[in-house]
Amino acid sequence: MLKFILRRIGASALVLLGASVLMFVLTIKSGDPLQDLNESNDPNRDALIAERTERMRLDDTWYERYWDWLSGVGGCFTGSCDLGVTVNGIDVLNLTQQAAASTLRLITLSTLLAIVVGVALGILTAIRQYSGFDYTVTFSAFLFFSLPVFWAATLLKEYAAIQYNNWIAVGQYAPWTIVIVGLLAGFLLQAVLGGSARRRIVTAATAFAFVTVVLFAFNALDWWRDPMFGIGGVLVVSAAAGVLVTALVAGLRNRRALYAALTTVVVGVIAYLVTAPLLVNEPSWLLLIGLFVIAVVVSVAVGAAWGGYARKQSMLVSGITGVITSIMVVADLLIAHWSSFLGLKSRPISTIGSQTPNFNGEFWERALDMGTQILLPTILLTLVSVATHSRYTRSSMLETLNQDYVRTARSKGLSEREVIVKHAFRNALIPITTIVAFDFAALIGGAIITEQVFGWKGMGALFQDGLRAVDPAPVMAFFLVTGIAAVLMNLLADIAYAALDPRIRR
Template sequence: MLKFILRRIGASALVLLGASLLVYVLTINSGDPLKDLRESNVQNKQQLIDQRTALLRLDDPWYERYWDWLRGVGGCFTGNCDLGVTVNGVDVLGLTQQAASSTLRLVTVATLLAIVVGISLGILTAIRQYSGFDYSITFSAFLFFSLPVFWAATLLKEYAAIQYNNWIADGHYAPLTIVIVAVVAAFLLQAVLGGTRKRRLLTAAAVFAFVMITLFVFNALNWWREPMFGIGGVLVVSVAAGVLVTSLVAGVRNRRALYAALTTSAVGTISYLAFAPLLVNSPSWLLLAGLFVLAIVVSVGIGAAWGGYARKQSMLVTGITGVITSLLVVADILIAHWSSFLGIKSRPISTIGSQTPNFTGEFWEQVLDMGTQILLPTVLLTLVSVASYSRYTRSSMLETLNQDYVRTGRSKGLSEREVIVKHAFRNALIPITTIIAFDFAGIIGGAIITEQVFGWKGMGALFQDGLNAVDPAPVMAFFLVTGIAAVLMNLLADIAYAALDPRIRR
């Protein structure tokens, strides 16, 4: 495996070298970097032209400029990284760090959400092929996949930001609105779940009643402006998540794994009570990171203690349950600060920019501000990616479910959970792994339209500004980040192949 990895790294380095040369030549020949100055009427036009010519070294041969750029990139390995300067004399390394940080904030959350939701929906639609649920998800996937990104972004800004900000000032649903929402929810859920006519009617009636009661209660409590979740809510949702994870990974008949998950939920909730004063009064990113690592270690330890003959499964179950419980704790604290956040920022959902200028809130209000800034572009990228992931997963799962080894597993008496999770899903992941790897690398450099619509200064803006100015330094910095990301993700995909299918290791 080590030889394979080293061989791939060497080949990838050669590919990056050749591609960088091609991109550099194409960029410097894509236009005239002095065009704006030639058309200018300022008195010192010639002086400005001479300054830019000297700054970009336009009188030097292109291969000398490329070689100097390559030497600057090589200095990154010794701590003397030099990516050049822009036409305005701004250091490209600093711009790249800011742009990469902004883009990673945007695409990481969106990609992770798209992977989890898309693969889950793909598995469910494959299991329930040609059902109402399958048809509903298939229609939605094609709808979201075919939506023009700029148009969907405009709709999100109008209805999920502007109209929501107008509504949250009062924070109450009108009775007619509640009835309409309940009817729509009842119709959609009964169509998705399917079944006989009687079952559909019962489902619709139950959903209608639940939505009506919930929304009226939320109105009475002013929940939308002063939400509450509480320690009891954290415990209930954590226990439900633990049972769900156990049923998927080990099966609820595996009592050791189930008890380990329930213990993890209880310990996590009790720990929340113990650390609540620290989290509320003295929060910091370092503290959150440390507590998150501690939560994972304790959760895995609980799984090892309860595991017995199913130790590995129990550790996996408790590890996932611990992560979910930790996220629930953070969500509960954020919900508790929503009211104070509205007091500082009365229109919470932002439509442009990656941060609110001169925001004066405390730590948790700042976290909410960052979350509301990233919300709309994340939703947009997630919807587009979920559509493709769900389709690829469904196709791969259907192909795998028709294989002989799946039929053999069922004939041996394995439970449907074991057949789906251990046999079909693991083999179906191999082509999906390739898609995920290249999709993540592509989104890092390809969210140009999304960044433009929402005013994010990320890698897409860096590339576009450099190309418009015929400035090779920002374009090459863009290529460097996205190219390395593509190589690394491709390498991770190859390693994942070997982990998923032992035959590939040979």
């Protein structure tokens, strides 16, 4: 395996080197970096031209300038990283750190959501091939994939930000809106679950009744402006998630895995009660990360303790349940501070920027501000990626489900869950892994338009500013981040291939 990884790293390094040469040459040949000064009437124009010429080393040959840049990048391995300066003399390394942090925060969240939603929809549509649900998801996938990004972003800004901000000032749904939402919920749920006509009618009616009652209750409690979730909500939702994860991964007949999941939920809720004063009064990102790591470790340990003959499955189930419980704890804290956040920012969903200037809220209010700022671009990038993931997952699953070994597994009397999860899905993961790896790097490049529409100062702005000024330093910084991201994701994909199919290692 080590030799396999080293070969991939070596090949990737050669590809990066060749691509960096091409990118550097194309950038410096794309225009005149002195054009703005040549057209200037400034009395110090000649001095400014001479200063920029010296700073950018415009009198040197392209390979001398490239070698200077490559030497600076090489210094990153010895702690003396130098990515050069912009045409205005600003250090590119600092700009890159800020831009990469902003973009990667957006891209990572979008990728994770797209993987979970896209793969789940792909599996469901493959199982329910040629059903109404399959046609609906297929149509939606092609629609979202074909939408121009700038147009979809404009629609999101209008309806998910401006109109929502107008509505939240009152925070009440009209009765006819509640009825329509209930009907849509009933229609979608019966389409997903399927079954006989009677079962579909019962499912739709139950979903309609539940959604309408809940929404009317939320209106009566003014829940949208002053929401409440609480320990009970965390316990119920986490326990339901634990049961669902157990059903998907191990099956409900595996009592040890089920008990491990429920024990994890109980331990998580107790830990929340113990640490609540600390999380409310003295929160920090470092504290949250530390508690999350501890939660995962404890969850896996609970799974190992309950595991017995099914230790691996129990550890996986309890680990996933622990992550979900941690997310629900954070969600409860955010929900509890939503009312105070609205008091500081009456129009919560912003359409421009990655954070609100001069925002003076406490830790959880600032976290809500960051979350609402990232919401729209994340939705946009997720919708585009979900379309790709769902289609590839569906195609790969359909191909796998028609294989002889899947029919053999069914003929042996295995449950449909075991056939889908253990046999079909595992073997369908290789092409899906390829798409995920490429999509992460492609999203960084594709986020240029999204960042421009939503006013994010990320890698897209860095690339555009450098290309507009014919300045190779920021353009090469963009290439460095996206190139390394692409290499790392493809390396992880190669390792995943070897883990999924040991034959690939040879």
